[in-house]
Amino acid sequence: MLPSTETERQLGGTKLARIVYEVETIAKRVAELGQAITAAYPDGELLVLGLLKGSFIFLSDLVRRIDRPLQVDFLVAASYGAGTVSSGDVRLLYDPETTLAGRHILLVEDIVDTGRTLNRLVELLRERRPRSLEMCALLHKHVAEHLVLEPKFVGFDAPRAFLVGYGLDHAENFRHLPYIASLT
Numbered sequence: 001m002l003p004s005t006e007t008e009r010q011l012g013g014t015k016l017a018r019i020v021y022e023v024e025t026i027a028k029r030v031a032e033l034g035q036a037i038t039a040a041y042p043d044g045e046l047l048v049l050g051l052l053k054g055s056f057i058f059l060s061d062l063v064r065r066i067d068r069p070l071q072v073d074f075l076v077a078a079s080y081g082a083g084t085v086s087s088g089d090v091r092l093l094y095d096p097e098t099t100l101a102g103r104h105i106l107l108v109e110d111i112v113d114t115g116r117t118l119n120r121l122v123e124l125l126r127e128r129r130p131r132s133l134e135m136c137a138l139l140h141k142h143v144a145e146h147l148v149l150e151p152k153f154v155g156f157d158a159p160r161a162f163l164v165g166y167g168l169d170h171a172e173n174f175r176h177l178p179y180i181a182s183l184t
């Protein structure tokens with residue numbers, strides 16, 4: 001798909017290498033993930049925990065495709081800034097106020113790359129004694145050497161390129177693109 005005038009305006013002159021996941025492709029897969037999650041949790045309280053900022057668009061589309069009662073909260077972890085290489089340095093800037101103990105926790109991530117961010121977060125969350133802890137990642141690059149928790153729900157096995165759009169950023173730009181594109 002060649003970018004329309006609208007997406008050209010969103011890009012403001014930046015050239016993307018290629019569109020990797022179109023709007024319709026993402027919507028179809030998110031609906032399937034919603035069905036799988038609905039089927040996987042027959043009982044108990046479900047807290048969908050979005051990892052900000054990258055998951056904000058995915059999470060908002062995903063929860064509307066889950067047909068059961070649930071609650072939503074967020075985590076803010078700072079990983080890498082303007083670079084495109086993960087440092088493994090993870091800090092929690094916002095911690096959910098709701099209690100995690102005894103509840104099913106579904107951690108929602110935009111993309112699993114080296115897994116360093118997730119490995120640290122999973123340790124922190126397990127200390128709070130949830131009834132279960134699973135992860136849903138829109139994209140999985142399959143480059144992580146060791147994941148303490150493999151995502152139970154994965155949208156797409158992603159190419160090892162740097163991706164932007166649908167919440168994913170490069171130096172805080174491009175999160176608002178409705179599709180996912182490769183920057184380089």
Ligand code: IMP
Pocket residue numbers: 054079080086088109110111112113114115116117118161162163164168169170
């Ligand atoms: P990890 O700790 O290396 O797994 O990186 C996790 C975080 O890095 C993700 O939640 C994203 O915010 C960011 N990230 C990793 N790969 C990409 C990419 O291709 N595009 C944009 N952000 C990425």
Ligand code: MG
Pocket residue numbers: 054169
């Ligand atoms: Mg980021």
